Amino acid sequence: MSSVAVIDYGMGNLHSIAKALQHAAPEVDVQIVSDADAILQADRVVFPGVGAIRDCMQALNQSGLSAVIQSVAKTKPLLGICLGMQALLTDSEENDNTSGLGIVSGHVVRFSDALMDSHGNNLKIPHMGWNQVHQRPHPLWDKIPQDSRFYFVHSYYAKPDDTSAVAATTEYPDAFACALAQDNVFAVQFHPEKSQAVGLQLLNNFLHWDGQV
């Protein structure tokens, strides 16, 4: 039986993601863990997160989990979700510039105020709801139709330095990187655990991914 560790570092509720992983692949052993050894022993690792980046990085640095995630990022399939994606980058504008884990080179920036849609309506921040995800080829999109809608809720987004790390884009109103891929690391800004059938399919794909592209 393969196992997946959901990293618990005290940021938000992990039951939703654990339940969704279990639902997506009942044969997988899903564990919510904060212990470094347990994370390092799992076959795959999910790095979730909600809230503010500074609290997130403080929790990771104080618990020593930063080094654990950096190690996982070199060795086995790792899925970052929402703030767990943003924390992979070099730094974020949020909370007066916060250093991230630096696993993916690039920055996290805020949507600018006064964005407008094509009808001249103000776009709301946070970007909240179901938006289309335009894929670039990657095994984690297997069996997911191109431009499927996933559920988003965020005010900041990733800008990787190397655009070849972009695994998908979403428009709000301009295209931004809503998924990143770098070797055995995959990360999404949206919430697969809240994106119904397509979200469960993505989680299922991750739970069967060997980390190769």
Next chain:
Amino acid sequence: MSLAKRIIPCLDVDNGRVVKGVKFVDIRDAGDPVEVARRYDREGADEITFLDITATHDNRDTLVHVVEQVASEVFIPLTVGGGIRTLDDIRRMLNAGADKVGINSAAVFNPEFIREAAQRFGSQCIVVAMDAKKVSQPGEADRWEIFTHGGRKATGIEAIGWAKKMVDLGAGEILLTSMDRDGTREGFDLPLTRAISEAVTVPVIASGGVGNLDHLADGVIEGKADAVLAASIFHFAEYTIQQAKEHMAARGIEMRL
């Protein structure tokens, strides 16, 4: 390609059952909340909201179990509102599997509660529910004020300023209910919805008064709402969520179909 507008069915829960009344009286039974939530998920609901209409101790326990059960098999965002007064209330609902909580009168009694809640749990899960009623006379400039206790108790608080204040304190979304329209099936209060939606930077959910599918579309097109919430038109199977989405899409609204 753009962000879809959302349809959010609302389940008013009392004593473990989904109920729906007209202006909080004439309560009709509409089924088991877990069953109803499953059906809405299958029909393509974008989110589901549970409202604890009595907020008694027993009803709260019941609702926690309902949310736990729904969250283990329905993978779309879930919101729980009604009687959320403390950080512990919020934590309990999030731990049960809710993604957001709706806070109503507790914000009126103590606006700082919204700041504390947003700081602790993040703005993304703090929905401020506001019940507004028109207080201006015909011929006067429109003015709406906030009411509590199911629309019975006036607070004298002006609604647009209130919405802005809630966003400043950390609300991530506004659930706006017109108490003039709630349960009437006459459609949303569109001028109110538009005024609030244009005044704040966060998404606004229109609520109160939906009687047919055009009302939902009007809420988005004329009311500028980011999401529309309705209860009775879906509970009694007058319309499915899918029909509602197709109708809205036919009127040119971006939907998740």
